[in-house]
Amino acid sequence: MRGKQKSKRSGLVSKTRTPAQRQKVTPKSLKPPQARKLIRRFHVLRKKTHALVAELNQELGLKGDTTISDDKNISQQLKERFPHLYAMYNEEIRRNSTQQSVPAENAKKGIEAEQIVRSLAMIDIEIEQKGGLETYQVASMLGQDGKRGGDSSKKLVEWLTDPKGTHKLTPKGSSSLRALEIGCLSAQNCISTSGLFGEIVRIDLNSQNEALIEQQDFMERPLPKSDDDRFNLVSCSLVLNFLSSAVQRGEMLKRITKFLLPSSETNRLSALFLVLPRPCVANSRYFDGKQTIKILRALGFTLAAQHESRKLAYWLFDWRGPVDKIDPIPKREIATGPSRNNFCIVLQ
Numbered sequence: 001m002r003g004k005q006k007s008k009r010s011g012l013v014s015k016t017r018t019p020a021q022r023q024k025v026t027p028k029s030l031k032p033p034q035a036r037k038l039i040r041r042f043h044v045l046r047k048k049t050h051a052l053v054a055e056l057n058q059e060l061g062l063k064g065d066t067t068i069s070d071d072k073n074i075s076q077q078l079k080e081r082f083p084h085l086y087a088m089y090n091e092e093i094r095r096n097s098t099q100q101s102v103p104a105e106n107a108k109k110g111i112e113a114e115q116i117v118r119s120l121a122m123i124d125i126e127i128e129q130k131g132g133l134e135t136y137q138v139a140s141m142l143g144q145d146g147k148r149g150g151d152s153s154k155k156l157v158e159w160l161t162d163p164k165g166t167h168k169l170t171p172k173g174s175s176s177l178r179a180l181e182i183g184c185l186s187a188q189n190c191i192s193t194s195g196l197f198g199e200i201v202r203i204d205l206n207s208q209n210e211a212l213i214e215q216q217d218f219m220e221r222p223l224p225k226s227d228d229d230r231f232n233l234v235s236c237s238l239v240l241n242f243l244s245s246a247v248q249r250g251e252m253l254k255r256i257t258k259f260l261l262p263s264s265e266t267n268r269l270s271a272l273f274l275v276l277p278r279p280c281v282a283n284s285r286y287f288d289g290k291q292t293i294k295i296l297r298a299l300g301f302t303l304a305a306q307h308e309s310r311k312l313a314y315w316l317f318d319w320r321g322p323v324d325k326i327d328p329i330p331k332r333e334i335a336t337g338p339s340r341n342n343f344c345i346v347l348q
């Protein structure tokens with residue numbers, strides 16, 4: 001379980017090497033406005049992909065386990081199951097990838113499977129031209145830069161060591177506490193340097209340092225067979241907003257509970273550290289801080305601490321063990337206004 005496991009998906013795009021991919025250069029650094037713009041664009045492109053894949057599934061009459069997943073390598077799925085659509089995807093890639101700039105909006109609107117697949121190809125080209133997941137990560141790391149007030153895990157360590165708080169841990173060289181960091185960009189963050197944890201398992205879809213960060217999709221991490229595979233803390237900082245659908249976010253939260261040691265059995269730390277960009281709770285049509293707590297409660301958590309900074313919203317939730325039945329929490333409008341975003345998490 002703790003060995004290295006390569007993710008089956010490449011992250012944002014297909015693994016077909018196109019001329020655009022071969023030309024791809026990952027920038028070592030980016031100016032902050034450029035980084036913000038890139039992060040926003042990646043999220044838009046992921047949402048577009050999600051909507052197009054839903055249309056494609058409908059058009060092909062695919063349901064349940066047979067659906068194409070936008071969470072996995074789409075071109076690979078087409079290649080294995082729909083060779084004629086894969087041929088069109090590739091044709092579109094070949095036709096456009098030598099161009100300097102291919103905004104995904106150039107994709108023609110269409111409801112037929114062939115046109116949808118061509119639009120997916122256009123999105124993949126734009127993502128690759130922007131540098132793919134690697135560039136997204138460079139942009140995200142810029143946000144973690146201490147000089148810019150980054151590294152969200154500072155707040156976690158502050159909470160866990162607060163003498164007036166509920167946990168009051170003290171850093172020990174021989175701590176037996178174990179943490180799982182989902183979506184880890186750096187092994188030098190406070191969570192790693194605090195000395196609070198004897199072991200930290202760090203995973204990311206695209207590892208920046210394979211010696212210290214496993215390349216793994218959390219949704220494909222094998223489920224724990226025993227408590228040896230479970231953790232005292234799971235950190236999920238700025239990862240849920242990376243997922244493109246409200247259902248996937250709910251599924252990730254449900255899956256996290258399977259990796260936590262129930263505190264009632266261990267009588268010590270068993271918690272989730274959750275971070276979202278503040279606009280997800282401050283300016284969404286469908287989501288806010290109350291909804292966050294409601295969803296986490298429905299999964300068996302209790303709120304231990306929360307904080308909002310100018311850019312981020314942070315929570316620490318204690319895990320109380322599995323609930324008998326998870327009540328669904330659907331999407332519903334809670335705020336109106338044209339400038340609101342559509343961020344949401346649902347439980348099915």
Ligand SMILES: C[S@@+](CC[C@H](N)C(=O)[O-])C[C@H]1O[C@@H](n2cnc3c(N)ncnc32)[C@H](O)[C@@H]1O
Nearest residue numbers: 140183204205206216217218219237238239242
């Ligand atoms: C915005 S970065 C956040 C990094 C860091 N946790 C932080 O707080 O700054 C999001 C990271 O989550 C990773 N990620 C997204 N979905 C994931 C998944 N299913 N499994 C593992 N990592 C994932 C992405 O690859 C990306 O590196």
